[in-house]
Amino acid sequence: MHLKLNISILILSLLLLQTGTDDFRSRVIFKKQKVTKWALRSYQKHFNGKCLELEIKEVTVYAFSIENFKRSPEEVDTLMTLAREKFAKVMEEKDKLMEKGVKLQVIGNIKLLPEDLQKSIADAVILTKNNEKSVLNVAFAYTSRDEITNSIKTIAEGINEQDLEADDLNHSLIDQCLYTRQCRDVDLLVRTSGEMRFSDFLLWQTQSTVFYFTEALWPEFTLWHLLAAIFYYQRCYIRTKILKSYFQEKTPTISDNKRVVNFLSKVDKQRYQELVEIQKSRVV
Numbered sequence: 001m002h003l004k005l006n007i008s009i010l011i012l013s014l015l016l017l018q019t020g021t022d023d024f025r026s027r028v029i030f031k032k033q034k035v036t037k038w039a040l041r042s043y044q045k046h047f048n049g050k051c052l053e054l055e056i057k058e059v060t061v062y063a064f065s066i067e068n069f070k071r072s073p074e075e076v077d078t079l080m081t082l083a084r085e086k087f088a089k090v091m092e093e094k095d096k097l098m099e100k101g102v103k104l105q106v107i108g109n110i111k112l113l114p115e116d117l118q119k120s121i122a123d124a125v126i127l128t129k130n131n132e133k134s135v136l137n138v139a140f141a142y143t144s145r146d147e148i149t150n151s152i153k154t155i156a157e158g159i160n161e162q163d164l165e166a167d168d169l170n171h172s173l174i175d176q177c178l179y180t181r182q183c184r185d186v187d188l189l190v191r192t193s194g195e196m197r198f199s200d201f202l203l204w205q206t207q208s209t210v211f212y213f214t215e216a217l218w219p220e221f222t223l224w225h226l227l228a229a230i231f232y233y234q235r236c237y238i239r240t241k242i243l244k245s246y247f248q249e250k251t252p253t254i255s256d257n258k259r260v261v262n263f264l265s266k267v268d269k270q271r272y273q274e275l276v277e278i279q280k281s282r283v284v
């Protein structure tokens with residue numbers, strides 16, 4: 001199969017499911033430990049092996065929404081601890097990641113996170129930045145509204161510093177200043193748990209995306225669910241292709257504007273520099 005897909009999986013919140021504190025709790029009562037194990041198992045199954053075998057090039061998962069900070073401090077603490085363990089594990093297994101050529105990107109406002117976690121994220125992202133076989137995007141401290149706001153702020157600064165002119169602002173430029181700047185278009189978005197909400201996830205990026213809704217809860221999501229989603233995508237393929245070409249006509253690339261191109265490469269450098277600084281900073 002040569003799919004070269006970018007699949008985004010909208011799990012209510014990966015971390016919440018792993019602590020068993022989200023809707024999963026209300027629908028099936030499981031022991032906390034068990035939920036964690038299940039969630040982890042499906043996660044590893046798809047992302048460590050199967051996606052690569054299926055040539056799914058990019059997967060994005062929604063781990064933690066900015067809205068989740070509104071939960072009780074204890075709950076947020078638990079979630080952060082879980083995230084720490086996750087990233088520690090990623091670094092422990094970094095050889096595997098490098099060998100498989102997985103590029104890990106975190107999309108979101110990581111400045112909102114505890115410093116030590118920011119640092120682990122920076123470590124993992126910098127380490128894997130040149131990997132090319134596949135991409136795992138983790139949406140962390142993310143909401144679409146925050147992302148779009150941040151993009152517009154970046155552009156406003158550009159105009160302020162006279163790197164850009166006000167006329168340069170159009171939707172291609174907003175698009176290029178999102179956290180997902182380096183990501184492929186989202187081909188397929190899978191929403192688990194029978195929910196029909198989008199929960200502020202990739203709202204800007206999904207204009208020509210196929211949505212697939214499944215009743216399956218994330219911990220019980222298996223390869224078969226993934227394949228069902230892909231078959232559904234294939235059934236919609238022709239229509240999607242027409243839609244895509246329509247949108248591509250509408251969003252030409254920016255490459256013909258030197259000023260904007262220079263600005264974008266400056267933004268890339270700044271964003272990378274921020275990560276390097278986080279990595280170097282000493283956590284007290």
Ligand SMILES: *[C@@H]1O[C@H](CO)[C@@H](O)[C@H](O)[C@H]1NC(C)=O
Pocket residue numbers: 168169170171172173250251252253254255256257260
């Ligand atoms: C936005 O402006 C750039 C030039 O700065 C241009 O290349 C691009 O086609 C424009 N995009 C849209 C959607 O008009």
